[in-house]
Amino acid sequence: MAEATLLDAIRAGLIEEMERDPAVVLLGEDIGRYGGAFKATDGLLDRFGPDRVIDTPISEAGIVGAAAGMAHYGLRPVVEMQFIDFISCAYDMLTNYAATARYRAFLPCPIVVRGPSGGYVRGGPFHSQNPEAAFLHTPGLKIAYPSTVDDAKGLLKAAIRDDDPVLFFEHKYLYRRIKSELPGADDVVPLGKARVAREGKDLTIVTYAAMVWKSLEAAEQLAEQEGLSVEVIDLRTLLPIDDATIMASVRKTNRVLLVHEDTVTGGLAGELTARINEQCFEWLDAPVRRVAAHDVPLPYAPPLEDFVLPQTSDIVRACRWLAAY
Amino acid sequence: MVLPECDPISDIDPLSPESRLALYRWMRLTRTLEERLVALYRQTKVVGGLFRSLGQEACAVGSAFALQRHDAMSPLIRNLGSMLVKGATPVEVLRQYMAKGDSPTRGRELNIHFGDVVDRNFIGQISHLGDMVPVMAGITLTFRLRREQRVGLVYVGDGATSTGAFHEGINFAAVQRCPMIVIVENNAYAYSTPTRMQCAAERLADKASGYGMPGVRVDGNDVLAMHHVTRAAVERARSGEGPTLIEAMTFRRKGHAEHDNQHYVDPAEIARWAEENDPLDRFSHRLQHEFGVDHQTLASVDADVAREVDEATDLAEASPPCDGGEALDGVYADPPSMPTLWYRGDEKSAVARHERPASWGTHDG
Numbered sequence: 001m002a003e004a005t006l007l008d009a010i011r012a013g014l015i016e017e018m019e020r021d022p023a024v025v026l027l028g029e030d031i032g033r034y035g036g037a038f039k040a041t042d043g044l045l046d047r048f049g050p051d052r053v054i055d056t057p058i059s060e061a062g063i064v065g066a067a068a069g070m071a072h073y074g075l076r077p078v079v080e081m082q083f084i085d086f087i088s089c090a091y092d093m094l095t096n097y098a099a100t101a102r103y104r105a106f107l108p109c110p111i112v113v114r115g116p117s118g119g120y121v122r123g124g125p126f127h128s129q130n131p132e133a134a135f136l137h138t139p140g141l142k143i144a145y146p147s148t149v150d151d152a153k154g155l156l157k158a159a160i161r162d163d164d165p166v167l168f169f170e171h172k173y174l175y176r177r178i179k180s181e182l183p184g185a186d187d188v189v190p191l192g193k194a195r196v197a198r199e200g201k202d203l204t205i206v207t208y209a210a211m212v213w214k215s216l217e218a219a220e221q222l223a224e225q226e227g228l229s230v231e232v233i234d235l236r237t238l239l240p241i242d243d244a245t246i247m248a249s250v251r252k253t254n255r256v257l258l259v260h261e262d263t264v265t266g267g268l269a270g271e272l273t274a275r276i277n278e279q280c281f282e283w284l285d286a287p288v289r290r291v292a293a294h295d296v297p298l299p300y301a302p303p304l305e306d307f308v309l310p311q312t313s314d315i316v317r318a319c320r321w322l323a324a325y
Numbered sequence: 326m327v328l329p330e331c332d333p334i335s336d337i338d339p340l341s342p343e344s345r346l347a348l349y350r351w352m353r354l355t356r357t358l359e360e361r362l363v364a365l366y367r368q369t370k371v372v373g374g375l376f377r378s379l380g381q382e383a384c385a386v387g388s389a390f391a392l393q394r395h396d397a398m399s400p401l402i403r404n405l406g407s408m409l410v411k412g413a414t415p416v417e418v419l420r421q422y423m424a425k426g427d428s429p430t431r432g433r434e435l436n437i438h439f440g441d442v443v444d445r446n447f448i449g450q451i452s453h454l455g456d457m458v459p460v461m462a463g464i465t466l467t468f469r470l471r472r473e474q475r476v477g478l479v480y481v482g483d484g485a486t487s488t489g490a491f492h493e494g495i496n497f498a499a500v501q502r503c504p505m506i507v508i509v510e511n512n513a514y515a516y517s518t519p520t521r522m523q524c525a526a527e528r529l530a531d532k533a534s535g536y537g538m539p540g541v542r543v544d545g546n547d548v549l550a551m552h553h554v555t556r557a558a559v560e561r562a563r564s565g566e567g568p569t570l571i572e573a574m575t576f577r578r579k580g581h582a583e584h585d586n587q588h589y590v591d592p593a594e595i596a597r598w599a600e601e602n603d604p605l606d607r608f609s610h611r612l613q614h615e616f617g618v619d620h621q622t623l624a625s626v627d628a629d630v631a632r633e634v635d636e637a638t639d640l641a642e643a644s645p646p647c648d649g650g651e652a653l654d655g656v657y658a659d660p661p662s663m664p665t666l667w668y669r670g671d672e673k674s675a676v677a678r679h680e681r682p683a684s685w686g687t688h689d690g
Binding site for chain 2: 051056066067068073096105108
């Protein structure tokens with residue numbers, strides 16, 4: 001079978017779920033006739049018609065609010081943010097309305113809000129963001145952020161089938177760079193379960209999305225150059241957090257590095273540090289450390305962007321520091 | 326009589342005698358229930374704030390009366406009357422205000438912030454004004470996509486027309502030709518802010534033309550006019566012609582909530598509306614002098630309503646309080662409850678309960 005990209009996996013996941021369940025409908029800007037800014041929904045208008053692939057005005061709050069209303073009445077809308085950066089326009093609708101619907105009023109609200117995320121693409125401050133931390137603090141939301149073809153499709157299917165609002169981040173740097181055979185239609189990857197991307201015994205890296213690949217690259221270099229055995233955990237789902245997989249690894253290796261592309265202050269790594277402190281304090285042989293983006297809006301020029309974002313060499317250096325502690 | 330300038334309406338449907346009496350009854354129930362809530366508030370039995378719709382009952386009741394049971398409706402805080410017409414019961418409302426364990430939201434939310442999308446089809450609002458407009462756009466888009474003959478009515482106040490959500494939702498609905506009716510209740514004040522500080526346009530109804538949809542301004546204190554205009558918009562929506570904006574002119578005769586003494590409003594203006602343009606007095610007068618209803622009939626409706634509110638109050642007062650541990654249930658369908666944090670180790674643990682009640686907002690199958 002021909003190899004598929006991560007973008008193909010997203011499209012395949014959408015098609016499979018739309019074929020399986022007539023309640024699944026797509027909403028977004030330029031997703032129909034144009035097929036989406038990254039072509040994630042290419043061909044879906046022809047395949048499913050304008051009642052299920054709905055082009056909308058530029059109204060992120062309006063679209064998410066409408067999706068919530070549709071979900072109350074039995075549909076399962078999947079909303080595309082043209083770039084995930086624009087999800088901030090729908091922050092109120094997601095956090096105040098959709099996330100609370102079940103709890104405050106027993107209203108079903110199974111929506112998925114998905115979109116291209118992340119940097120390393122010279123997109124500048126408004127086409128490169130990783131806004132996951134802004135939503136981690138919202139009970140009622142779930143957040144997935146896959147790094148592989150298998151997980152992109154399998155997690156998207158789980159997100160669409162989930163009975164609550166799910167934010168689904170897709171790393172655009174990985175869209176066309178990651179390729180493998182597409183998993184089967186029944187391969188659903190459950191939300192809330194992390195994955196051991198590489199086994200190791202000396203040190204654990206907990207990470208997600210594009211940083212999984214940089215961490216794997218770093219682990220490979222460290223194994224070759226100094227025989228260090230690094231375990232890499234790919235979280236896959238950021239909310240709920242899979243404590244069990246993280247803690248099992250930390251208890252095995254006793255050293256942990258947290259890596260994310262999002263800015264360092266208030267990022268997921270801070271929360272993970274607290275959890276590891278609460279659950280694994282006695283197992284730690286070194287302080288928990290973080291590699292994350294510097295606290296600046298992401299700049300456009302390549303030398304600036306590369307300086308701000310974590311690089312493989314940063315992860316290698318941090319691992320050496322931890323191993324030597 | 327103080328009466329804002331409204332669009333002329335010809336041949337207002339006087340409705341049947343039964344319907345007219347029903348309108349009177351819903352308005353009277355709204356007012357009596359609110360008066361009971363004031364008494365309970367003063368006895369500190371209402372846990373949070375109390376929001377009145379005194380003088381706005383015709384607006385709520387007349388419009389909601391134009392809906393069928395399968396049509397959707399989302400109220401704003403001054404639409405207790407709409408909720409009652411749509412099937413919410415006085416005891417539900419009382420339990421909500423009193424934060425009882427068997428209230429429709431089991432103590433999670435306040436006042437008329439509760440919903441029922443299974444049978445009576447109302448959707449409780451959130452406090453972020455304007456947010457229900459896009460939500461109702463989505464609900465009514467669903468009706469249109471399924472070729473169902475259902476419409477949706479969403480209420481906002483004059484203040485909510487300033488929000489982005491109002492604009493985005495109404496524009497979305499217009500583009501998608503959603504079977505939706507938006508009622509802007511212009512009661513002259515958003516908390517303490519007069520409408521002229523909210524919007525530079527003379528008429529909020531004029532906003533409609535900017536979205537390519539009809540807008541009409543109606544006397545919100547005339548229950549028959551309110552019903553007539555809403556029903557026309559409902560019929561228009563039901564026949565696939567898209568949304569309508571209705572600006573209902575009325576006046577808020579109480580403060581934003583019961584704590585607010587309304588010092589920013591000229592007391593003479595409030596008194597004038599109370600004396601000259603009370604919607605219940607107006608309709609009661611018309612019923613007696615235009616439609617030949619005798620005083621005795623209205624008095625017996627009033628007595629019935631008072632009895633109903635008394636019985637509901639007894640039931641609500643006897644309702645149990647909430648059990649604190651239940652606060653951790655139902656944030657998600659899965660997991661069904663959150664674990665208590667470590668410092669509550671000896672408290673009742675919600676994580677032990679893993680049942681998922683069928684009524685908890687999840688579509689089966």
